[in-house]
Amino acid sequence: MSFGVLNSLMLLGLVAVMLPVIAHLLSKRRYDVVYWGAMRFLELGRRTRQRIRIQDLLLLFLRMAMIACVALALARPWGSGALVGGLAESVARDVVFVIDGSTSMAWQEDGITPHQQAIQSVHESLEELGGADSVSIIDARRTPRLVVGPVTGDWKPIRDALATLPEPSGMSNIPAAVAEAIKLLAKGTHVAREVIVLADDQRFPWQSDNVYAWERVDDRLRQSEIRPVIRSVTVGPQGKNRVNVSVGPIELSRELTVPEFPVRIRAQISQSGETAVQKRVRLEIGGKRLDEKSTEVHLLPQGESTVEFEHVFASEGSFLVSVVVEDDPLPQDNRSEAVIVVSSGIPVLLVDGDARLDETNSETFFAKSVFASSGKRSPWVRATVIRPSEWNDSILEKTRVVFLANIPRLSLEQWAALGEFIANGGGVVIAPGDRIEPDHWNALVDEDSQPLLPAELTSIEQDQQQPDAEAISISSDSLEDSWLRRFRKETGVDFWQTRFAKWWKLAPRETTTGGDEEVTGNPESETGLRVTAEVLGSLSNGDPLLVSRDLGQGSIVLLAVPLDADWSTWPAKNDFVPFLHEMVFHLTSTGVRRNLEVGEPLFISLDDEDKLQDFVVSGPGVEKGRLREVFQRGLRLGEFGETEIPGRYEVRLANNATETEHYVVREDGQESDLRSLQESDWQLLAADDRIERATDPSEALALKAENQPRAELWWLLLGIVVVMLIGEVALTRKMVQEGHAALEELEAVAV
Template identity: 45%
Template sequence: MGFGFFNGAMLIGLSAMALPLLAHLISRRRFDVVSWGAMQFLQLGRKTRRRIRLEELLLMAMRMGVLGLIAFGMSRPWASGGALSALSGRASRDVVLVVDSSYSMGWKGPINTPHAQAIQWGHQCLDTLRPGDTVSLLDVRDQVRSVIDTPSSDFDYARQSLDELPTPSGSSNLASGVRQAIQILSRSSNASREVIVLTDSQKLPWRPEDIYQWTRIEDSSKRMSVPPRIWVVDLVGEVADRSNVAVGAIELSRQLTVPEFPIRIRSTISQTHPAQKRVVAHLEVNGQRVVEKSQAVELPANGEASVEFEHRFMDTGSHLISVVVDEDNLPGDDRADAVVEVADGIPVLVVDGDPRADPTQSDSFFVMSAFSAVRESPWVRAQKISLSEMNSESFQGKAVVWLLNVPTLTQPQAEAMIKFAREGGAIVFAAGNQNQAGWYNALPPALSKTLAPAKLIEVQSDVDLKLGAMRLEGDSLTAPWLERFQTDQGVDLTSTRFSQWWRMEPVAAEVVPQPNPGVPLPVANLSGEPAVPQTIPGGTVLAKLDNGAPWLITRPLGKGIVAQLAVPLDSDWSTLPSKNDFVPLLHEMVFAYSTQSTTRNVDLGAPLVLNQAALGEMVVRGPDGKETRIATKTEGDRRTARYTQAELPGVYEMRPVVGGGKTERFAVNFDRRESDLARLTPPEQEGLAKKGLVFTADPADIEKGAIDNQAPSEFWWWLLLIVIGLLVFEVVMTRRLVQGGHILIEPPLATPQV
């Protein structure tokens, strides 16, 4: 038999039991006795006085008992099992329905999907609730959506909320959902508290290996006055065949491009089936299938294969790209989406560090020629300035800044460049003969550590090192935008001869010192995991020469990126400008690094940001078809629309409320591991059962558990009946004493005088 209190602090009220006793002691005042002969005929007998004193003591005890029972009842005592629980009957229930809405719940079974069964089961659960019971509702996906956060007795609203749940999508985190459900129940008031998880018993959402998360859940449950019962309803059970074909996340050669410029779309098709299978992968652009680009893919047993498409966009704007396979029993992973932004020319700034009277001798000559020699309407709109002209205003509206053989920077210039990169811009340094080893050391240490992606050590040459002709190592070009220039795919980039180059070393990553080493780091996110120390990323080598020396090093900086080339982009140190791949290389570099400023493909929870938004309000349409209005505001030199409620994975559309502007698209990504339909193994279920979870496939078990004698039951109303009875008895005794004309007679303190 269990016993406890919901409001244990109210037991302090038991001290009020002393009030009647104090009142009795205070009222016992002693009086002088004046002898009067006639009083002897009014004195009571000894038996009568004893009876009156007993009645008064009994009356005082009843009053003390009434106060004690009131304080005891206000502490809300409960009992589970035993006679008290049996007498109390079924306790009022606080129920939290936790619905698994990952896309595995969209599996098309013989009758219905598990998600539809979960909604149906939720309605059946609501039918079992009575007046006084409450219900809450959590929609668990990659993030937990609190549909009904405060326990509610409005069951009609709960039914409506169940019916309005969006279709399954993305992954889910049931461990986080259970913890949030326990937090809701910690604020509830009924004696019976239950968490009911409706799921397909897939392993991934439970995170059984996350010991930290489950320890927090266990501790939260134990801290409650009445630990909740956590039920897990398996809506699928064992299914003989759950083979599935899934499309992996889309990889784009670039997210920002220009009209008529080719873009490569790559994805992975996988299957969970013990036999080889042939599937057809389709490419869709803005919802329209490009039939001539469909590809047949041979999938090995329980294996995967890559698929790649190439496409050219003719119009500017944001375009939706989709890789699709024919629908199977799990349609949630039969397609993958991404958004490509097509701009009418990308604005860049070219800073010439060694301008000459003869333009053909300037470091910027070949770069400017490459950007203007492609077509009448250039894909890259380049503006050239000298180093002395560069200031913070020079970066406005630019996507990439090229610094060609720039010998030094002033502190204001460096600060402006850091701000530009942190806001999403890209900076490319091309070192040449004007640079000195450690040139960035002239800047304050805080700026040089932030801005420099590499250390310039010394100039080397193939003659001094006696290495012969030095070229690019084709196998080192593994970045997506560099793959087309590999030896077996490119034209002639890897045949470029380099006579001189800067020996460079990438800067190392740095950990920001903790301000107070003795103070624990704060909580980083809603899952309760502790924050990790902040780390400044180091440089990454993207391309090498034949001797292993770095040729291109990059480093992220805020939302942007900083790159360092080991050679200038003229003909002094290499034959690079004479190669056919020179122009495509510079364009690919611009497109790849301009992507830093676009945020059309984001992870779940990240805001959707539209730069250069129209005046007034914007309408955002989510994957569930619901529309929301948001206001635009000015951020720096841009007018921006920012949507922070992207709680569902999928495609979002944003357009002006008035004016009929273009529809801008965004893709919110999710964890594709959800395609793994592996169920919890018996040992994993046993491990979770030790944490307090009860697995069942029969919903009737839950209703039975709510009314069995192990469920906590309050019995304060029994105490209320006793208090009422004592009050009635107290009134009767008081009337009896008063109507009898009796008062307290103290024994004489002295012998009366005759």
């Protein structure tokens, strides 16, 4: 048995119980005492005087008790246990329904999905709840979504929200959703509080082995003044070994490309069945199936296979690409999507640190030749060559990538402009040679006082060319990044066969973290981003060949060799041409991203004349979303942050549906694991009476005596107040009829 109150602040009203005492003491001082000897013959007897005092004290007690009961009633006390069990059936409740929104809830069987069953169950539960009950809805996703809150007794917004609940997709975090429901119930107004979880029997969302996730739930339960009851209702197929074929996240060779340049699209196909299957996988562009881009995959039991397509885009724009496998009972993970942006020729600036009259001996000769020969109808890359002395403030305005070829040093003004260029999404490639001043370059820092270069230039190394030793070349196994994988030994032509006579020994910087300021509408605001130094490729002796780091929205790539043929056979290799193009495309993909993670805001670049109200965002659970204006390092952007649900998002002009920018919020594919909860998992979940299992919502809503039901007691206290009020009136009337008032006056005069 336990007791408590809902409005504890009302207990301050108990101070008012002193008012009758104060009034009684003040009434005793109404008379002046006159000593008159003749009046002593009228003195009351001892017994009469004692009776009067008892009646006074009883009246005082009644008045104090009435005030105390009123204060307690306003505090809304409640009790639980056998004594109040009979009062619980009519008690109003606060109920939070947690609906699992993960991909597995889209399993189709008998014409209905578990997600649809869960929604239908909530509708049926609303019919069973009383008019005084309050309800809220939480959509369990990776981050819980409060669909309707706080708890409300109006069923209309509840039913409207259920009708527009987004389709299940991605993963869900049931412990986080339950913790959010408990937090929501802490603001409830009723003593009976329940959390009802509607989910299938998939094990993954429950995280039964995640001690820390459930410890957070237990902490919320311990902190609750009124501990809610948590019940789980399983919807959909139970105890079945569901066979599922899924498509993993798409991996692109580049997210930004140009017309006529091939893009490779890779994805992993997996299956959870115990028998081998044959499945057809196809490629779709903009929702249209390409019959010539399809393949058959053979999947072993619990096996996986990788498919790769190559596609050439003929025009500019943003394109939605999809890898699709044949349908099965879970269509949500039979498709994986990504966005590729096709742009016109990319402007590149080549800064030559050793320009010669004979261009063939210049540092940038080979790079310029590579870019000039690209594209059949228009160049993929538009390259401009300048000397360091020709640098000016406007040179970077129409440039996407800058190559710094063996430049001894740059002025502080040039580096300031270059740092802003990188932070705004530009890319920089540094190709050092024998003319650079390493101390100058190593001392450069960014605006957060972090080393600017991703690696330190330590010394120039040279191949000793021992007779029995192999020449220094490129380690094929080190080319792991997506844009470099095509140059590995098994897929490339001759990139890995490059021979190096000299190279700069690079010492990668340690990873550090920049500022953590929030992006706001202030143009001066800057976002602190994580600074990473990553080795993208190595030489055969283990020395780094390419080291990269992010700075703001852009990236810096530091090479160990120059771009000419002085130190290596690189320019003579067939793969040198596609390598430079791939590096340019890779660096231009770092600006505004189109393929996002769950919860990562999407951005769109805005011109000065663009108005926010002209843009509309649509996507899972979003019909007419609006952008928020932000500034990042001087760039005007539109931001949309409601990307908690995986899927396809679109930004378009409100009056022009044809101009659409595509975005995709991707999941990691873990939700395709359909293994069921076992009895051992339920034992962990139900520890310390944390969760109860119910077969259906009706059982979950049933309040039973053995579950220690709670009942509010305020009405009982008000009944006691009425009884005491009647008693106070009766006692006062009796005292008046017995002449108590006159006797008080005589007693005062006699004294």
